[in-house]
Amino acid sequence: MADLNNAxxxxIGNHPYRLEVALHDVxxxxxxxxITLPENPGARPIVQTVTENDEKCPVFGPAFLQKALNVVSDRAVRVRGEISTDWPRRSTKPDHDGVVRHPLWGGESDAWFCLHCSGKLTGIQLAQNLWHCPGCGASPLDIFDTAFWCDDEAKSLQPVKTEGAVDGDKPDFGVVDDRPKLELNGEKITLLIRSALLDDATNISEKLGALxxxxxxxxxxxVWISLEEDLWxxxxxxxxxxxxxxxxxxxVELESTWSTIPFHWPGLGELTSSTSxxxxxxxxxxxxxxxxxxxKT
Structure with a gap:
């Protein structure tokens, strides 16, 4: 689930909520x-729960869900407005020929191309959709005025069709498992095994051997464990x-090895368990x- 530290x-009714904007997503x-409403104006809200249709979870109630979506949508309108304000006017206001300016790195054109889906876009489509591809949802970072990745000067690229607005559509529901999971990797296994070796050590020599x-x-x-024979x-x-x-x-496979030890006289470490x-x-x-x-000599 979302980690909202500064929300x-x-x-809504008896149910508390936290609201935050993260990378322009609400x-x-x-x-x-x-509930996540992406920066892309054409994207559906995403509702995630830790259980399936549970009566105790308020988002499964239509009235609560609609109120929550209204709050999220209102904030999204503000966020998108702030984004538009930061951009050049020509990025959101096409001229009479449909020419717009890219909001991030400039360049003006009435025809644009999506690197993500290789679709052909009009300036009007992009201005209306906050410079997100209405076909695949790619961000302005994937929109260019030339299809430099295409060998035939973009002749084979197809126009992206703009579907009807989806703001009123039902959100996408998904169940997520937010329980902590133990994911063992080499680094974590090594840490635990070395700690256990220290548990086994009864003197300084063996502690140094474990380390x-x-x-x-x-x-x-x-796991392979190689222990220095002068220390263990x-x-x-x-x-x-x-x-x-x-x-x-x-x-586990164990083996004894011989290598350079950190100090002379390893036997001294067998006489004490105190490092000092x-x-x-x-x-x-x-x-x-x-x-x-x-x-001094």
Whole structure:
């Protein structure tokens, strides 16, 4: 459903609603329903609900729906008027030959072409429909005075027929499921598996091993975990990581690898589970070798 954070608030009967304009579309939303009236004057209102014909949902009541559509339509008229005001006068007022000016990048003509549907349009059609294609609903961004994508100088393009106004037609209804859905991908799986590895770690060496572990997730969400043998004991099974994988229905392959570890003496990390204590032990060990970054020789 619509997320209207800075919306206006109102009531129709006992039902509260929120009203907002987003990218020139007018959106009204209530509990379990919303209505969207697109910027395109030729588009139908779109009604979305979280359930099918439910008596508790007010938009299924004809009287409520009509009042809501009136509110949305009134706001849409204001929005479209503001758009027209920002455009050159010639964009909405054709001359006696039907010549209009493109509202975004200029250029004047009485014949125009829609890149989206390859239809041929008149300037009068566009001026009356806020520069949206009356055939496919494309925005002014898809309208050009030449069909540059056509090899035959637009001779094969057919005129777009302007149907009757649809403002009074019934809106399009649709049911949407706005419940949160768990969508697992490689990044999310890796995050959970690494967190589980940290649960398995009992000392600093193993924590570093969990953080350094290479976790790969394939297209079928099977998981490979490569653990540094100097940081993670070869005979230690990452129990929590395997439990998490099982809960997610994932297959796991484990392997030990050898690579460059972040600090010398990995065994120091096996003596403590405190990062601050390990840091001091590590600094002391480097100091004995006179190899601290700020040491003087």
């Amino acid at each position: 206006e608030h109102g009531m 959106i009204m939303a209530g509990d379990g329903w919303n 350094q572990a290479e976790i790969t997730v394939d297209d079928e969400n099977d 004991p070869q005979d230690k099974e990452p129990v929590q990581a395997l439990i998490v994988a099982a809960k997610l229905g994932l297959e 204590e390990y840091t001091q032990m590590m600094l002391d060990a480097y100091a004995q070798c006179d190899s601290l970054p700020n040491s």
